[in-house]
Amino acid sequence: MGDAALAKSLLLALPLAFLAARALPARVPWIARALLGAAAGWAVAFVVALVVPPGQMAYLVSFAIVGSIYAVLALGLNVQWGYTGLFNIGIAAFFAIGAFTSALVTTSMPTGAAAAFSQQAFGLGAPFLAGVVAAGVAAGVLALLVGGPTLRLREDYLAIATIGIAELVRLVFQNERWLANGPQPLRGIPQPLACLVRDPGCGWLPPPLAALFDPLAPRDYPYVYLAIATLFVIVVYLVLERAIRSPWGRVLRAVREDEAAAAMAGKDVARVRLQAFVVGAVIMGLGGALYAHYMIAIDYTHFDALYATFLVWVMLMLGGSGNNRGAILGAFALWGVWTGAAFLVDLARPVLAAISSDLPARGPYLRLLFIALLMLFILLYRPKGLIGEERFVSRDSQGRDG
Numbered sequence: 001m002g003d004a005a006l007a008k009s010l011l012l013a014l015p016l017a018f019l020a021a022r023a024l025p026a027r028v029p030w031i032a033r034a035l036l037g038a039a040a041g042w043a044v045a046f047v048v049a050l051v052v053p054p055g056q057m058a059y060l061v062s063f064a065i066v067g068s069i070y071a072v073l074a075l076g077l078n079v080q081w082g083y084t085g086l087f088n089i090g091i092a093a094f095f096a097i098g099a100f101t102s103a104l105v106t107t108s109m110p111t112g113a114a115a116a117f118s119q120q121a122f123g124l125g126a127p128f129l130a131g132v133v134a135a136g137v138a139a140g141v142l143a144l145l146v147g148g149p150t151l152r153l154r155e156d157y158l159a160i161a162t163i164g165i166a167e168l169v170r171l172v173f174q175n176e177r178w179l180a181n182g183p184q185p186l187r188g189i190p191q192p193l194a195c196l197v198r199d200p201g202c203g204w205l206p207p208p209l210a211a212l213f214d215p216l217a218p219r220d221y222p223y224v225y226l227a228i229a230t231l232f233v234i235v236v237y238l239v240l241e242r243a244i245r246s247p248w249g250r251v252l253r254a255v256r257e258d259e260a261a262a263a264m265a266g267k268d269v270a271r272v273r274l275q276a277f278v279v280g281a282v283i284m285g286l287g288g289a290l291y292a293h294y295m296i297a298i299d300y301t302h303f304d305a306l307y308a309t310f311l312v313w314v315m316l317m318l319g320g321s322g323n324n325r326g327a328i329l330g331a332f333a334l335w336g337v338w339t340g341a342a343f344l345v346d347l348a349r350p351v352l353a354a355i356s357s358d359l360p361a362r363g364p365y366l367r368l369l370f371i372a373l374l375m376l377f378i379l380l381y382r383p384k385g386l387i388g389e390e391r392f393v394s395r396d397s398q399g400r401d402g
Contacts, residue, residue: 003215009046010212011223015064015230017041022325061222063339064332068229069290071331073308074315075236075324076283082322082389083244084276085256086151090162092308093146093169094139094281098288099298100173100180101138102131103189106293110188120186121179128192132289139285140278142169147277152270166305174300185297192228192293197221229290233328236283240324243279252276253322306368311338314375320385329386337374341367 021037028036049057073091080086109115109123126134142165150161173180180186195202197216205213216223243249254262255272263269292298302308311334319330345363352359378385 005049007213007216008049008223009042011227012045012049013042014227016044018234061226065222065226065229065294067332067335068233069287070312070315070335071233071328072236072287072290073284073312074327074331075240076280077312077316078324078327079276080280082316083252083256084273086273086277087159088162089159089309090166091284091312092303092305093166094142094284095288095308096169096173096303097142098135098139098285099292102135102289103186103292103298104180105134106131106190107188119177119181128293132286135285135289136282140282143278143281147274151273151277170300170303185299187297189292189296191221193224194221196224225294232286232290237324314371317378318385320387320389322389323387326385326387341370
């Protein structure tokens, strides 16, 4: 138990260390913040892995994985809407393209009996990272093709065009069975670093590390994937923070605030809007790849507009549009509200049954009503979200102003 808890704590330490490092004041040198965050994160992770019951811990890890995937999607939307003002309601398209592309690149072509009921355009059997890169490239290419003719439209027409593209992508994957098994799930998507929890283990690992992860069982794999998903969130966050504080990021905000003024300053507005649209789509494609390898089997129903577009928008609005930390916070906060609402609906079933015998069967729709009411509350009373947009675009301007 102690050895397994130690291995789990090391995997849990990554997200907790990141949170601890971000909680420290900015004036603390980044090396000190990294070391203190790592120490605090590992200590908390070890206590949590040792104290929390396995069943509850499994649920929390699963919750954190899905929250991390949604955080990546919210970060991509933040580039498009939060910083550039692009009203994209086609998130599901880039999410789906990333997921299916990574699945096709990393799986192998079905053989034997499986080939009789499973079809796919190709199966390269490539490593996980190759699938992730391919997912980002495919989503970026789609954004480039879509963005050229649509980004010159006004906001309302752009929204109509992007939601149409999302539905088109969903229908293609639903009906073209030769592409990704059509309405049937595309199965057998590999899990990265699964050798850490399976025999004979990862042969490339140094013996001390292999011995450290040896107590883990296959049921402990979500801990491994949580570390992978968290690493992607951290990398995307840090890259975007650097980009937004660069001259390119300041141009994005200038275009969002006043396109005419930005054009008069010599900026190519159409090109900047297209760049932001492609960058956001690439990030959404990465989120799709993370989702595919976590689910192992995917089909078109996973990319419904409710889960793949609407929730992401509410997450960004709740956390704070124009703030990367707000995007991450909003993703976890709303996912907590969404999952918590399911428990509340289950608890309220006796009351609903007492009112009407039909109401318990309609319980899931109460979650939608609750999220809709939450969105209205945000728009009316907290339009800037939990964390408002940062006042300063760069650290240099903050230092000169303060």
